Amino acid sequence: MKVEIRDAICGYDGKPVVTGASLSIREGEVLCLLGPNGSGKTTLFKSILGLLRLQGGTIVLDGDSIEDWPRRKIAHYFAYVPQIHSPSFPFNVMDMVLLGRTAHLGNFSTPTAKDKEIASDALDMLGIHHLKEKIYTEISGGERQLVLIARALAQQPHFLVMDEPTANLDFGNQMLVLSHVQYLAGLDIGVVMSSHFPDHAFSYASTVLLIKDGVIFGFGSPKEIITEKNLKSLYGVDVKIVEVDVGDKEQVLLCVPVSSNTSGRGEINRRANLAQN
Amino acid sequence: MKRRLILSKRTEHSKENSQKNLWITLVVLVVLGFLISLSLGRYDISLRQLWVFILAKIFPLEHNSPPILDIVVFHVRFPRILAAMLVGTALAASGAAYQGMFQNPLVSPNILGASAGAGFGAALGIYFSMDYLLIQIYSFVFGLIAVLISWGVSTKIRRDPKLVLVLSGILVGTLFTSGIAFIKYVADPTDKLPAITYWLMGSLASVDMADVRSVLIPILAGTIFLYLVRWRLNVLSLGEDEAKSLGVDTKKIRFMVIICATLMTSAAVSISGVVSWVGLVVPHLARMALGPNFCALLPASILIGSTYLLLVDDLARMLAPVETPLGILTSLIGAPFFIFLLTRSRRGFH
Numbered sequence: 001m002k003v004e005i006r007d008a009i010c011g012y013d014g015k016p017v018v019t020g021a022s023l024s025i026r027e028g029e030v031l032c033l034l035g036p037n038g039s040g041k042t043t044l045f046k047s048i049l050g051l052l053r054l055q056g057g058t059i060v061l062d063g064d065s066i067e068d069w070p071r072r073k074i075a076h077y078f079a080y081v082p083q084i085h086s087p088s089f090p091f092n093v094m095d096m097v098l099l100g101r102t103a104h105l106g107n108f109s110t111p112t113a114k115d116k117e118i119a120s121d122a123l124d125m126l127g128i129h130h131l132k133e134k135i136y137t138e139i140s141g142g143e144r145q146l147v148l149i150a151r152a153l154a155q156q157p158h159f160l161v162m163d164e165p166t167a168n169l170d171f172g173n174q175m176l177v178l179s180h181v182q183y184l185a186g187l188d189i190g191v192v193m194s195s196h197f198p199d200h201a202f203s204y205a206s207t208v209l210l211i212k213d214g215v216i217f218g219f220g221s222p223k224e225i226i227t228e229k230n231l232k233s234l235y236g237v238d239v240k241i242v243e244v245d246v247g248d249k250e251q252v253l254l255c256v257p258v259s260s261n262t263s264g265r266g267e268i269n270r271r272a273n274l275a276q277n
Numbered sequence: 278m279k280r281r282l283i284l285s286k287r288t289e290h291s292k293e294n295s296q297k298n299l300w301i302t303l304v305v306l307v308v309l310g311f312l313i314s315l316s317l318g319r320y321d322i323s324l325r326q327l328w329v330f331i332l333a334k335i336f337p338l339e340h341n342s343p344p345i346l347d348i349v350v351f352h353v354r355f356p357r358i359l360a361a362m363l364v365g366t367a368l369a370a371s372g373a374a375y376q377g378m379f380q381n382p383l384v385s386p387n388i389l390g391a392s393a394g395a396g397f398g399a400a401l402g403i404y405f406s407m408d409y410l411l412i413q414i415y416s417f418v419f420g421l422i423a424v425l426i427s428w429g430v431s432t433k434i435r436r437d438p439k440l441v442l443v444l445s446g447i448l449v450g451t452l453f454t455s456g457i458a459f460i461k462y463v464a465d466p467t468d469k470l471p472a473i474t475y476w477l478m479g480s481l482a483s484v485d486m487a488d489v490r491s492v493l494i495p496i497l498a499g500t501i502f503l504y505l506v507r508w509r510l511n512v513l514s515l516g517e518d519e520a521k522s523l524g525v526d527t528k529k530i531r532f533m534v535i536i537c538a539t540l541m542t543s544a545a546v547s548i549s550g551v552v553s554w555v556g557l558v559v560p561h562l563a564r565m566a567l568g569p570n571f572c573a574l575l576p577a578s579i580l581i582g583s584t585y586l587l588l589v590d591d592l593a594r595m596l597a598p599v600e601t602p603l604g605i606l607t608s609l610i611g612a613p614f615f616i617f618l619l620t621r622s623r624r625g626f627h
Contacts, residue, residue, distance in 0.1 A: 049522050075524030088380040089569035102512050103524025108505040
């Protein structure tokens with residue numbers, strides 16, 4: 001199964017934020033969006049999920065245009081993992097995951113024993129079954145992110161859209177969440193996620209998309225897209241891409257910011273000097 | 278491992294048990310409240326007397342209950358008790374629904390301006406000497422207008438949505454309250470003005486069976502619909518984007534929930550006047566007892582709401598030689614509770 005976005009114009013109230021966006025993703029792939037704050041990542045996500053109406057272009061799933069699909073049908077294919085949040089009401093974890101079953105329930109029905117089983121399995125898959133009876137608003141940020149992923153899994157979608165799944169998490173939890181992302185791709189789920197760390201894309205993404213000021217300027221495999229030149233124009237930071245041995249003839253690529261006079265650490269030094277004078 | 282499993286099963290089991298006990302308690306409280314309210318009043322009836330009397334009504338038994346019991350129990354107290362339970366149900370259930378739908382634990386029929394709007398509609402109806410049905414329709418239409426304005430204003434302002442909804446609701450409430458004041462100003466001071474004023478304070482003193490019958494259908498219909506969509510209310514309480522991405526047509530369901538909650542509120546207002554704070558206090562009590570899942574929250578709110586209003590109405594009847602308006606008592610209890618909530622739930626306000 002393949003989703004294609006063709007020449008999409010996305011935005012709010014007639015004001016386009018993202019223009020001319022074309023990309024595609026298949027089941028089992030991980031697509032990582034990189035771009036500075038305010039570049040249009042969330043807007044693009046909302047359009048893919050059908051939360052924002054496209055102002056131009058089209059989204060096609062295996063040849064069918066999905067723009068006029070009812071909500072329930074979209075939810076059978078796409079699940080959304082929002083950034084960690086505090087909902088207004090203190091639901092327990094099991095209820096939170098069961099909410100993922102909504103698209104499979106009738107308008108007037110409540111989850112059945114089978115839905116509970118599916119939710120319970122989703123908790124198992126993410127290794128958080130022990131949180132089942134806990135209150136969602138009282139567990140840690142990392143745990144909440146896993147619960148939201150479990151909820152999306154319970155929805156049994158073909159694609160997951162994750163808005164900065166590693167935001168506000170400590171280093172250990174970032175790696176935990178990313179390893180789950182990889183695991184989900186192994187289950188043949190297509191994952192679209194955004195991140196602020198090019199390193200995450202190197203290690204976990206099959207495809208990378210670079211977006212700045214609402215325009216896509218790179219789409220392809222991490223190795224060919226995440227270059228020193230591209231990152232410089234994306235973030236205005238000088239980086240060096242280095243290869244590191246991690247044993248067993250395995251190498252990973254890493255981005256290391258380097259000092260210069262115009263940006264990054266150089267800029268901070270310059271400002272510090274100015275302040276001292 | 279096995280032990281842990283057994284242990285976790287056991288805790289699950291005891292949790293289920295304590296929940297079951299809680300439900301039994303809530304039901305027992307309603308029944309007790311009902312019986313106590315029947316026996317309480319200026320004409321003293323002991324529970325024993327009441328028991329004999331009710332049994333004699335059901336089975337053809339010999340009994341020597343005084344004939345006045347029939348009038349006091351069936352024609353005076355029974356309609357009033359039913360009305361109290363219906364109004365309690367309507368306000369508590371609509372409060373819970375508004376809170377979930379607007380993802381805002383601080384709103385209630387009062388705070389959204391629904392009560393003031395419905396009160397304005399009903400006052401207009403009294404002013405023009407309309408019949409029951411028309412008064413109810415007016416009160417529903419203006420209640421709905423009030424909620425829609427509060428909601429509309431709050432969506433136009435794109436920051437701190439929870440606070441803004443509360444503020445715009447208060448503003449709309451003020452608007453309709455001044456409308457009511459104007460009607461009072463122009464109303465005939467010998468007959469219309471006292472009727473409007475006394476009724477607005479919130480009271481069930483003059484309720485009869487015809488009143489009860491006139492609101493029974495809207496309140497029951499609203500309750501049933503809200504109960505049917507109880508799972509969807511959980512989804513709505515997550516917010517617009519999440520609810521949609523979970524597969525819910527939020528626009529349609531939001532609209533229906535607003536219609537139902539407002540219908541129930543305005544039906545309640547049309548027989549009891551403005552009884553404040555019930556729709557705010559009761560859902561919070563229910564949530565503390567049984568959690569925020571609407572599958573439990575809604576029935577719990579209904580049980581607690583009807584018990585609460587029964588007991589407060591008993592207070593209204595018994596507190597002083599002259600009847601105390603119900604609305605005054607619910608405010609006396611509700612406002613301090615709201616302050617308690619504000620200080621307690623710091624975490625919830627982002």
